[in-house]
Amino acid sequence: MEDVKAYIESGILELYVLGDISPEDKLQVEQMAAQYPDIKAELDDIAQLMERYAGEHAIEPAEQLRQKIMNSLLVNLGDDRNFIKQRKHTDEEEFEDDKIITLPQRNQFYKYAFAACLTLLLISIYGLVNLYSKLQDSNTQIAALQADKTRFANQVNLMDSQLDMYRDTSFKVLKLKGMPKSPGAAMVLAWSPVNKKVMVDVQSIKLPQHDKQHQYQLWALVKGKPMDMGVFDNPTGTDTAGVKEMKNVALADGFAVTLEPTGGSINPSLDHMVVIGQF
Incomplete structure (x- = not known):
């Protein structure tokens, strides 16, 4: 089931419905849909979603766009009839009325997971830098204490020498x-x-x-x-x-x-x- 879920979330089913897929991948999708009911159901849902979305935003397409869509449908349906010859665009033709349909993103999980991981990484880096700074301060304090200890020991030794001098009557x-x-x-x-x-x-x-x-x-x-x-x-x-x-x-x-x-x-x-x- 995990493989089926991953296959559905890969986005290949949407590409199949749109016709933007290689013949090898198209054959694979059809085989997977025949083998797994969940994939077949998801494929039907995508087709219905696109059909409904296209109906709500339908516009009268230009002749060139109509021919392109018809050719794509014929390829997906496996029609062996002759394709309608496509007209070449001329420099004077404009397609201001053409509208690109953008499907809503189906799964935001990976984007949110990546953002969460990045946030945790930044927090960890900040913590390590802060810890390193504290360790450096501690090392500096330890070095200062050791230097003070050395100076104090030298002073004690000098005082001992001075006391010995005062006690020694031979001086x-x-x-x-x-x-x-x-x-x-x-x-x-x-x-x-x-x-x-x-x-x-x-x-x-x-x-x-x-x-x-x-x-x-x-x-x-x-x-x-x-x-x-x-x-x-x-x-x-x-x-x-x-x-x-x-x-x-x-x-x-x-x-x-x-x-x-x-x-x-x-x-x-x-x-x-x-x-x-x-x-």
Whole structure:
């Protein structure tokens, strides 16, 4: 029955009644109508519907249209008589009175089903896009939390180092004072000859601002000779570090800071010394 229903809804029966069908399909329709009563009944209903519709909208056809219809009927009825010769249209003939009959669509199910599927598809796409956006926001928040966690862990480690420095009595605190070119400069560091650590109090750094092509370099004065202890920058407003650990040194008579090209120098630029301090 499903095949019969699908065959009826395919529209081939309407084409058969209209005569707009190939000989092979015409023969198939006749065989199906003979085999299935439902198809035969549907075929009769279509013929009656077209006849009634044509009667309600009937007009006097032009001679050429009349001959075309008669020829079509003769073909469908299997008449072997000679067909009426069709006249060829001339350029001057017009068919303004001809009227094309449009049959109402018999089945809207597939159109509505397609519209419903399309609507569901659009809703699904919108939902997926919305979900993807929320996932992206969640990933951003997670990344921000992880960054905050890392910063917090670093701060805790620095605070531990600072506390260890204050608890360790082997540390010696030294205040470096400004040179004549920078009398307001100052900095405090702590050095332990026992564990050889040098810790700079970041919050105490008060050095002139420098450009991006330069950095400050710390030097240990060992028996009158400078020894590289690493480079550092002026703290920024967002710098929360308490102390900065520099390179280790076992012996030192004092410390000094010079302004050097970024990355530091092998030998200090004495003309650019900003602070110095001795034990």
